[in-house]
Amino acid sequence: MLGALKPQPADKILQLIGQFRADPRDGKIDLGVGVYRDAEGRTPIMRAVHEAERRLWQSETTKTYTGLAGEPAFHAAMAGLILGDGVQAERIAAAATPGGTGAIRQALDLVRLAAPGAEVWVSDPTWPNHLSILTWLGIPTRAYRYFDHATGGVDFAAMTEDLAAVRAGDVVLLHGCCHNPTGANLSLPQWAEVASLLAEAGAVPLVDLAYQGFGDGLEADAAGTRLLAARLPEVLIAASCSKNFGIYRERTGILLALGDAARREVTQGTLATLNRVSYSFPPDHGARLVTTILCDPVLRADWQDELETVRAGMLDLREALAHELRRLAGSDRFGFLAQHRGMFSRLGATPEQVEALRRDHGIYMVGDSRFNVAGLNRATVPVLARAIIDVGI
Numbered sequence: 001m002l003g004a005l006k007p008q009p010a011d012k013i014l015q016l017i018g019q020f021r022a023d024p025r026d027g028k029i030d031l032g033v034g035v036y037r038d039a040e041g042r043t044p045i046m047r048a049v050h051e052a053e054r055r056l057w058q059s060e061t062t063k064t065y066t067g068l069a070g071e072p073a074f075h076a077a078m079a080g081l082i083l084g085d086g087v088q089a090e091r092i093a094a095a096a097t098p099g100g101t102g103a104i105r106q107a108l109d110l111v112r113l114a115a116p117g118a119e120v121w122v123s124d125p126t127w128p129n130h131l132s133i134l135t136w137l138g139i140p141t142r143a144y145r146y147f148d149h150a151t152g153g154v155d156f157a158a159m160t161e162d163l164a165a166v167r168a169g170d171v172v173l174l175h176g177c178c179h180n181p182t183g184a185n186l187s188l189p190q191w192a193e194v195a196s197l198l199a200e201a202g203a204v205p206l207v208d209l210a211y212q213g214f215g216d217g218l219e220a221d222a223a224g225t226r227l228l229a230a231r232l233p234e235v236l237i238a239a240s241c242s243k244n245f246g247i248y249r250e251r252t253g254i255l256l257a258l259g260d261a262a263r264r265e266v267t268q269g270t271l272a273t274l275n276r277v278s279y280s281f282p283p284d285h286g287a288r289l290v291t292t293i294l295c296d297p298v299l300r301a302d303w304q305d306e307l308e309t310v311r312a313g314m315l316d317l318r319e320a321l322a323h324e325l326r327r328l329a330g331s332d333r334f335g336f337l338a339q340h341r342g343m344f345s346r347l348g349a350t351p352e353q354v355e356a357l358r359r360d361h362g363i364y365m366v367g368d369s370r371f372n373v374a375g376l377n378r379a380t381v382p383v384l385a386r387a388i389i390d391v392g393i
Contacts, residue, residue, distance in 0.1 A: 012128070012366055020364045028362035029380050031371035034180070034343060035248060036214075036310060039377045046246045048303035052292040056285075066284045068272040070096025070254070074287040077294040078254045082209060082222055082239055087229050090261035095271035096254055096282040100210045100240025101129060103255040106274050107206055107236045108137055110257065111171050113270065120206070121163065121172045123147075125346075125368065127180045127208070130173060144172075147182045149348055152336025154184045160197060168202030171236070174228075176209035177221035178342020181370035185215065185341055191224035195231045206236040213244040213307045214314065215341035234259045241290050243343075244307055250286030314343065317376050324385035334388075343374045349393045361387040369393075 016032040035043050069075075075094035079087070097103040111118055120139050122130055123146035134141045145158035166172060174194070179185055186194065198205055205228050212221045229235050234257075241252040257267050275282060293299045322338035337345050349357075349369035357363040363384060365371040376384060 016364055016366065019358070023362060023364075025362045027383070029364065029375065029384065031363065031365040031375040031384075033375070034372055036243060036246065036343065036374045038313075041377070043246065043248070046303060046306050048293045048299045048306065049245060049247060049289055051299060051302075052289045052296075055292060056288055060288075065281050068275050068281060069094065069268065070282050070284070070287055071291065073295070074291045075254065075256075077291045078239060078241075079256060081218070081294060082212065082237060082256065083226055083229055084219075084222070086226055087258060088261065090264060091258050093257040093259070093264050093267035093271055094254060095275055096252075096284075096287050097238075097275075098251040098253065098279065098283055099242055100208070100238055100253040101133075102251070102279075102282075103238035103240070103253040104130065104206075104208060105133055106255045106271070106278065107238050107257075108133060108139060109274050109278070110236070110255075110270065111204075111206070112137055112139055113274075115169050115171075117169070119167070119170045121166060121170060123159075123173070123175065123179070125181055126173065126175075130208070146179075147184060147346070152182075152184065152346075152348070153339070154186060154190070156186070156190050156193075160193060163194070163197055163201075166198070166201045166203045170201070170203045171206050172198060172203055173206045173208065174224075176207045176212065176225045176237075177215045178211035178344070180210065180342070181344050181346055181366070181368065183340030183342055183345040183373075184336075186224060188223055188227070191227050195228050198228075199232055204234045204236065205232065206238065208238050210240040211243050211342045212239070213304075214311055214343060217308070217311065218244075218304065229258055241286060245286075245290055245293070245303070247286045247289060250289070251283050252286030252290060314373050315341075317373050317378075317381060318345075320378065320381045321373075321376065321385060324382050325388060328385055328389045343372050344370055345373060346370050347388065347393055349388075349391075353391045353393050356391040357387055360391065363387050 013032055020030045037043055074096055079092050097106055119142050120134055121142050121144050124143040144162035145155055148155035177185055207225045209225055215221045237256040239254050242248045259267055293303050318338045322334055325334040326332055347369040351367045354367050354369050
């Protein structure tokens, strides 16, 4: 049986990790892996997480199973963080998942179960694993234009032109904030136009909210998602706690399914069943840490303060890189980097230029020129800027 297996395509980011580790050069720079790093290159444990873990270790008395969909307290805490108080609790069904990726997978399984003929529309470009999961599940997929390579911003006219072909029952996958891989975000008026377009078509948005708090702040980063939730009868939201709580290895995520209150129990039961047939019970440790932090005013304030420091640090790096490139290039053609938000941006380099960065300068990024801003620090910003000019980007 196993002899019939065929080699699977290698994950490009995992390949990049291997290449980086094998590179013996001092001063090499890893801008490929999508994790936050501080100025010392560490992915630190946040203060509030440390304290929440201490409390949990002292108070926890059992390691028995939790609910199939996770704990209601986690559902409520995350719904409040993402949606504020603008959505009735009776509309919200929820399931804890293994990270944001688990939430995306469960959302797409829910789509396949509820609307077998639906097409899922994804931005061009999008996070590659979106397409991998859709292909694996055999769900029909269509792309909509999103990124303007000339300006480094959103090509909103092209986006809305493409989405005008969305049919009733189709699903449109949207990045809630900090678009991965481009870093280019919709404005709130543009979110409103998208909401109107989807409402008129009868389509359902699936929002991937992986970076809330990393862009313009917790509230601003959720504004587009909240607008959709207020205006549309059905919305799916896949959220991750990996980045904004820094608990990557705890695999903490949630799927929120907003719909008719009269159908909530059916939806909730379906989410529990999907968890059961996928992995039975979701991970609980990270979810309890998040719940502890969000439900304690002191811990929550400390978490938000540290998260704001992280966010501001990434913006400072963006500004510094754009400034240094402006100085070296004698033009503002890289000014878009300071306007982007979140951990990622696309330089607009060719694969050959990306390879030259690796070969000649020891700078590693994905072949489409997506790079992780949080992989930089004040010392490496000028190194990257000089390398970008040197390879002719």
